[in-house]
Amino acid sequence: MSDADAPKPANPAELRARAAVLDAADPLAAYTAHFVPGDDLVAYLDGNSLGRPVASVPTALDDFVRTQWAGRLIRGWDELWLTRPAELGDRIGAACLGAASGQTIVADSTSVLIFKLLRAAIATQQTVDLDRDELVILRDEFPTDRFIIERLADDHGLTVRWVDAPLDAGITPELAAQVVGPRTIAALFSGVAYRSAWWADMPAVTATVQAAGALVIWDCSHAVGSVPLEFDAWGVDYAVGCSYKYLNGGPGAPAWAYVAARHHDTLRNPIPGWLGAAAPFSMTEGYTPAPGIGSLVSGTPPILTMVALGEMLSLIEVATIAAIREKSIALACYAIELVDTLIPAATVSTPREAARRGSHLTIDHPNSAVAVERLWAQGIIPDFRHPSGVRIGLSPLSTSFAEVERGIRALADALS
Structure with a gap:
């Protein structure tokens, strides 16, 4: 799927409504529940810097400490580690x-x-x-x-x-x-x-x-x-x-x-x-x-x-990297539509051609540094890259289309 293939909603209201449609049709939507939620998190758009913890990690760590570390001690090296x-x-x-x-x-x-x-x-x-x-x-x-x-x-x-x-x-x-x-x-x-x-x-x-x-x-x-x-x-x-x-x-x-x-x-x-x-x-x-x-x-x-x-x-082994990539492309296409519609003064400094794009976007705007600082205080987390870039990380298994819409809408307000 390329950006040219993606439908172009006529206005911001249609973009917001479309997030629910995209989430309902997303074959990987259930995976967002496999991650530990943040207490004050509204939208996390920085998985390209630090991924969210998988929900099974606290139990896995506790089990490791109790059964492998405490249970086997030095024997763990020969047996497992x-x-x-x-x-x-x-x-x-x-x-x-x-x-x-x-x-x-x-x-x-x-x-x-x-x-x-x-x-x-x-x-x-x-x-x-x-x-x-x-x-x-x-x-x-x-x-x-x-x-x-x-x-x-x-x-x-x-x-x-x-x-x-x-x-x-x-x-x-x-x-x-x-x-x-x-x-x-x-x-x-x-x-x-x-x-x-x-x-x-x-x-x-x-x-x-x-x-x-x-x-x-x-x-x-x-x-x-x-x-x-x-x-x-x-x-x-x-x-x-x-x-x-x-x-x-x-x-x-x-x-x-x-x-x-x-x-x-x-x-x-x-x-x-x-x-x-x-x-x-x-x-x-x-x-x-x-x-x-x-x-x-x-x-x-x-x-x-x-x-x-x-x-x-x-x-990842269950979801498959091929399916993860498909959602990454869809998330990025949607995010670019949002930026084009809501932040027309910004420059998309990321390839619009899906085949040449990873899973994050960078948009450049003169107010980026101040905007990111404000958003972090609101529980909306992209990141800033010198000199004027806001990076929007789209981690496919943990990110929903609605989360992307919330984050970019808030970014538009902060930049203005």
């Missing part, structure tokens, strides 16, 4: 990434995993070709991604090649082709851009970077759980993403990393730790990495914070 990062990784791979088992693992934070994969790419590429000395990234990429690339470039005497993209877009095969070449080590791009929600043509960009002999690392923090990904089919090298947005793992939930099986033999973890070793409990001298994706692990995995992530994955 040491394999949990790979098991959850495989579930994320199957449900969201189009990845066969053994290629995805849950560990560390997004920042740490981006550092690990970039540093591993540098080591791999320069072992083969010392003339490769450039890293590629968008100039307005998410700050962490830029900061890490700049630090690694500084530490290793490399050059950063910056890519400029329009405010309402992101990386394209054409832009990538202009900067990658025989000196490129790796390119780091977002699958879905954090500000504009531009969903890159990931297979085409991947092929463009690889044609230059370089590796591509995808930051899929705003993509995983909101758009269907096919890493294996697209030939992706490396990818990483957080689990507290559309995977609803909660504040500080661990991130995940994907490394294609073809790279496992050359994968060099720059932070070797005992649980990434082949025989972690042998305590012998020297480091021998664990086989496969397990070598990317460094320290003790954050088992407790994986509980909420597992509960959300159970919902």
